[in-house]
Amino acid sequence: MMKRLMFMLYIISETCIVKSHNTGDLRLIDGLQENKGRLEIFYNDTWGTVCDDSFDNIDALVACRQLGYCSGFVIRSPFVNDGNGTIWMDDLQCNGTENSLINCIYQDSHNCGNHEDVGINCDIACPQTGDLRLTESVSGNDGRLEIYINGSWGTVCDNGFDNIEAVVACRQLGYRTGTVIRASLIYDGSGTIWLNNLDCDGSESKLINCTHNYLYCAHYNDVGIQCFLNNPSEDHGNLRLIGGRNENEGRLEINLYGEWGTICDDLFDNIDASVACKQLGYCTGTVLKSQTVADGNGTIWLRNVGCLGSEMKLINCSHESYIRDCGHQDDVGIQCNSTCPATGQLRIIDGAQEHEGRLEIYLNGAWGTVCDDYFDDIDATVACYDLGYCSGQVVSSNLIVNGLGTIWIDDLTCFGIEVRLNTCKYTSNSNCRPSEDVGVRCSAACPTAGKFILKLF
Known part of the structure; x- marks a missing residue:
């Protein structure tokens, strides 16, 4: 009886053990690895999220250190699975010396939604001077280029940075080759811009070994790179x-x-x-x-x-x-x-029936459209006659699907006696938009005998 009672007490005690959390504790949720994911904080006895407003890599560094890592960087909210529940922090501002995220300046009232929940990626190993990383990545092999110098991560200026520098950086990161991403496509970084006016000859094993200086640069000039495991092959561009x-x-x-x-x-x-x-x-x-x-x-x-x-x-x-x-x-x-159209050849595209739709003409080796400026039923009849019909009329541009490519013809004026549309008078310098692409409706029926068309000038 005593043994049975002791066994039951053991089961009850094991069942009742609940891991306790302290105010300010952090965790990472919904990441591909344990060192990355949505950042959550324990506050008022409940786990909640942190808004990404003003959250930068200094804040990520403090959070990662609190979690037992060496450093880290922000994962933007579009790349983080939305959380639920309370958003405990907004407008976070750390100076980098704090031991706990809750010791940083922040607002506990917010104007955020869970689609703005911030994520972080923490570095498992402590970086060494000259180490590189890619942040704000879309595919893992691309993003803003950052370098570790003087104990902190910073960015690289795009002044003088071309594909030779990108290849050196990508090789250092374990890839074979790479290309530059224009700064306008890269999220601005934060912290120090460590390198400017880089000049590599392509043989360097580390980017920091390339010629560079520390002249002023702004974060809107932070460079990005895209790296590849394979070199271009003979099939490149096929x-x-x-x-x-x-x-x-x-x-x-x-x-x-x-x-x-x-x-x-x-x-x-x-x-x-x-x-x-x-x-x-x-x-x-x-x-x-x-x-x-x-x-x-x-x-x-x-x-x-x-x-x-x-x-x-x-x-x-x-x-x-x-x-x-x-x-x-x-x-x-x-x-x-396979068959090349003749210069001036016409076609009707995107209509409900084959004899009506947007009018296109083949000029300079490509199909393009005709602007509806001054285009009337006389011009439509010439176009339809050119296409093998007997007569035609204009279809209002608001009933026409906008075309693509060049608008080849504007201000068209036909007399009505032409057999080819491109022999009518027109200008090739168009000030039109695709919303002004003209459409025609062609008919096999010819006008009633005795009727004629005349355009006065």
Whole structure:
């Protein structure tokens, strides 16, 4: 009986043991590793979160030290899973010497939501002078470049920083190569800007060994880099079409650094599509509507592509390679054409029926649109006659889907006797926007005998 009673008391005592927490204790939640995640603080006997307003790397350093790490940096709220419950701290300001986050200056009233919960990434090993890290990363291999000097992390100025310096930094971080990310795409850092006017010859094993100085620079000039495990191969910049109904259409993918990935449709127009199609061995091309393109996977390599139309490869067009706000639902698709249109050839696009829609013309090796300034039914009839119909009329621009690419023709004036639209009088210097793209509705029926059209000047 006594043994049974003692056993029951043991079970009860074990069950009732509850780990106690003290006011100001911290923890990291919902991170991929135990040293990173959403920052939470124990206050008023309840775990809650910390708002990211004014929270910087000095505050992250204090929090990480309290958690038993050596240092750390902020993870911006868009990259942190939202918490729930009370937000205990706002407008936190530490000077870096505090032993506990609760000893820093802060507001306990706030105007934040849980979508602003801050996260931190703590360094497991204490950094050494000259060590590098990437912060504010989208994919883990990119972000703002920071260097550890004089016992604290700081940033690097983009003055003189080019791809040679990026390669040296990426090699130091364990990658094979890398490129610069424009400062305008990088979140501003905080603390000291340790290096300026870097000049590497490419052989250095550490960035700090490159020539540099400590002249003044501002945080809006903090440099970022994107690193890659593979060097560019002979396939670098190759294209392919995936998931289309036919081999000449589908989601456009590009091979960079040995990996196939997709292209964001931001600013991607028919000129860009034509360059891609010519690289693929076709003559010209057009952009597909995004809802008809199957979502891809892997890396989104390019965004804001801007081709002139003369490039031999899409990778030679201006573009951004640091992607923050595109998802695979934004993957671009194209349709390529083997037959080259003749200069001045017309087509009708994006209409409810094949004989009505936005009017486009092929000039200078690319499809473009026609502005609706001065465009009337006489001009529409000439366009429709050019397309093989007998007559036509203008469709109001507010009923037309906006086009992409160049607006080739403005202030068009036809007499009504022309057989080709591009023989009418027009100006090629347009001041129009895509919202002014003209549409036409063509008819196979010819005007009643005895009727005629006349444009007076």
